[in-house]
Amino acid sequence: MSSDNSTVISRIRDGVVNELTNFLNESGRYLDGISPELAPVTASLKDFLLEGGKRFRPLFAYIGYLGAGGSENQSALKACASLELLQACALIHDDLMDGSDTRRNKPSIHKRFEALHRENSLQGNATQFGLSSAVLLGDLALIWSDAMLNQSYLGDDVHRKVFAVHDEMRIELMAGQYLDVFEQTQSTKSVSRALKIARYKSGKYSIERPLHFGAAMAHHEGRIESDYSAYGLPLGEAFQLRDDLLGVFGDPSLTGKPAGDDLREGKRTALIALASERGTKIQQRTLENLLGKPEISPHEISELQTLISETGADSEIEKMISSLTEQALGALQSPEITEQGKSLLTDLAVIATQRSK
Amino acid sequence: MSSDNSTVISRIRDGVVNELTNFLNESGRYLDGISPELAPVTASLKDFLLEGGKRFRPLFAYIGYLGAGGSENQSALKACASLELLQACALIHDDLMDGSDTRRNKPSIHKRFEALHRENSLQGNATQFGLSSAVLLGDLALIWSDAMLNQSYLGDDVHRKVFAVHDEMRIELMAGQYLDVFEQTQSTKSVSRALKIARYKSGKYSIERPLHFGAAMAHHEGRIESDYSAYGLPLGEAFQLRDDLLGVFGDPSLTGKPAGDDLREGKRTALIALASERGTKIQQRTLENLLGKPEISPHEISELQTLISETGADSEIEKMISSLTEQALGALQSPEITEQGKSLLTDLAVIATQRSK
Known part of the structure; x- marks a missing residue:
């Protein structure tokens, strides 16, 4: 950087x-x-x-504002x-x-x-x-x-546009949260469903909408919203996939959460769905039995971590993160985004997806 | 009416x-x-x-708007x-x-x-x-x-004022809700604390602030906000005191809640605090033992209802409702409020405090 x-x-x-x-x-x-x-x-x-807190949403919003031609304010x-x-x-x-x-x-x-x-x-x-x-x-x-x-x-005309984006962002967040809660009640795991939830619960809410929020503040007319979507949507998915990996393999001293927290909670993430899809019958059964088990032991958590690695699901997710990040960076060619905006968003893409907390 | x-x-x-x-x-x-x-x-x-729903807050807001000179819209x-x-x-x-x-x-x-x-x-x-x-x-x-x-x-200048009232109303509501939850954890009952909670949780939120919200929509300049407070605050307390009575003595077929619901939940309302204050040592002990008892029986609920009546707390609360309502109606003399507004608010005061659900 x-x-x-x-x-x-x-x-x-x-x-x-x-x-x-x-x-x-x-x-x-x-x-x-x-x-x-x-x-x-x-x-x-x-x-x-x-x-504490990584301040991603304000960062994307404010850099979205600068990238849409807004001046420091x-x-x-x-x-x-x-x-x-x-x-x-x-x-x-x-x-x-x-x-x-x-x-x-x-x-x-x-x-x-x-x-x-x-x-x-x-x-x-x-x-x-x-x-x-x-x-x-x-x-x-x-x-x-x-x-x-x-x-x-920020001025009346600007505020109305900002409010519309803001409302949409919050509604999507709550819809994504409900879908996530509902997904935990399903007996089958699905990579595509997990990715859709990740998109609403986190991807759109964490990156795409904050960028739109920033563009609305800059009162920018033009194609910048769809350019920001082309960058924000894949990056948002990559961001969530990184969260999924950290929820299983993250270092507790960095994440601030216990080791394998998502395993204890039984979260149906894309990582878990993929491990299940790729696992042998025996691995699937172990996953089913231990995932979300109320009194799961540290040993069982480490057993699940090994199992997930053995299916290759984690390296597959790493590949998806790289490819989605690349796709996001490709969208930064747009002439609508200021040079400073492009440069900052390039660095933010790395910060959002290559983090350890 | x-x-x-x-x-x-x-x-x-x-x-x-x-x-x-x-x-x-x-x-x-x-x-x-x-x-x-x-x-x-x-x-x-x-x-x-x-x-269902009595629609009190929209009613007070819209009639507050008409009373401040707003035209149907x-x-x-x-x-x-x-x-x-x-x-x-x-x-x-x-x-x-x-x-x-x-x-x-x-x-x-x-x-x-x-x-x-x-x-x-x-x-x-x-x-x-x-x-x-x-x-x-x-x-x-x-x-x-x-x-x-x-x-x-409704127009930019109006919206800004409306938002300010709206935010204040919502913050007061949540503050009142927390104070109410916290009050349930206290071992002593206090009529004055119960009334303060009622004021924030319900009084200001249900009547005074909706009236201010309406006045802001009508873009009314002048003393009308304090006139609405002079009407809304006592009426809001009376409104909450009626709720307290209904929570103990209300007819389940009308309230849509089980008989003596507040007793089962152990709510520390002004009614309960007053009954405790006025009760004998034995009555106080019975109240303390049965109030909020998880598996309270219908017989025990009716025992508590009788006990509260015997202390005279319910008739005292009825008197407070009458006197607060009278105080509210007195504030409607204000020249700031339109004639139609005065007439509607007079009727609404009765509807809000003399209800059976």
Whole structure:
């Protein structure tokens, strides 16, 4: 990566954190004015939002904005930063639905409030309190994301277009989430279904729509939306496939999740579907028996990791990631995208797909 | 109620249902385009939104709009109707957090998806599938409410003001919901804390903010916001106190909830706090033992109902409802509110506080 690009990307990330910090401080003061009992709500969301996170969605949105001819602008950065709050909603609710106890090496939100219940010897059921708190904190993060976007005023005609993209992105996200939950209830594994879910749940939502969001902010007329799709859709799939690999083979000290977390949760990813498709009858049966097993042991996790490698599914997924990334980079030839945009999006493609967390 | 007002109120309610029907049909087609597996999502939300519901928030918003000098307008009605989708999110998540199995005499959303899981012999845990579906359907309802509002375009300067009120309303709602959940974990009951929660969770959200939302749509400058608060805040408290009474003494065939539902859930309402405050030591102990008891029997529910009546808490709450309603009606003298608005808001005050469901 060029050192110029690296500086720009760091600066955007820092700017995003800065905007989030200001927004959360102000929003926290507002909650405090309602009742000091809301302090753990603010503290948990601040901790969740400000400590860690790769900031991909704001990065793609802001670079999508620059690539569409937008010039550096604080309001635009604030609008892009709001996407982190939307992502916080998705992650908080996701952890609750998956029963994931850990996020970035810390307890997930429902676990945090369960602990708060226990530590303070509160009345009633700690698990139920954790559940309720996670539902409400996710809802609040979703509403705050919208409030933050509404406050980052960019001009009326621009805002209407941005809202339309934003709504579409959020609807696709929730549709993808439901399809993902539903897929876990199916007895057959399908690579094509897994890829479709990945597309809605993560691909479109993480890359294509943020780019469109940025283009709308730049008020760009022309073919840039479809050019961004030609780059964003394959890259979004590659991004999700990398997530799938990390969910099985990732280093817990880097991912912040336990080893083989997706195996414990029984996630029906493209990687798993492919391993099943390529496996022998015996391997298929082992996969079926161990995947999502509630009290799966570390030994069984490592057995599954070996099995998946033996089917060759992981190297096949690596090949798909390379080929999808190449396809994405090919779409950057478009004359609609600024030179700076092309250069930054080239580097972002690598960051998004060759990561270890 | 004058027959004119009755006609206007019916027409607004019908208009709200009509706008919701159009929006849900279109949004359902969009989901269907993503995947036919989303059909139960659309069907459940349609059923939830279109069958029943008192439509109080759209009514207060639209009448707040008329009262602030707005003239009948389809876009304004659509904007007001969007509040029903926000309320759907609140109810779906509320039922999940409370473990309520019934809403309007039908299974609540998490129960519906649990049943779908069982009926189709899907893989995995039915309860977890119900939970995940309810989380996501609530999220989707929240996002759809925003999308519907964004589509009901009323002019740029108006929209910005409407958004600010809308964001504040939603933040207050979630803050109130959390305080309510937190209150259930406290060992002491407090009438003043219960009233504060009622104010945020329901009073401001159900009446005051919808009126402000309507005034913002009418682009009304002047004192009308504080006049609406002077009417809306006491009426909102009265509205919630009526809910508290119905939650304990309501007729299940009218409320659509089991008898004494709040007792089973252990809700710390103002009614319960007052009964505890006024009760003898023995009554306090009975209340403490039975309230929120997981397998509470119909006999124990009726025992609690009698106990609460014996403390006189219910008649005291009735008196508070009357006095708050009177206070609200007194605020309608304001010259800022149109004559039609005053007349409609007078009738709505009665409808909101003298209801049996």
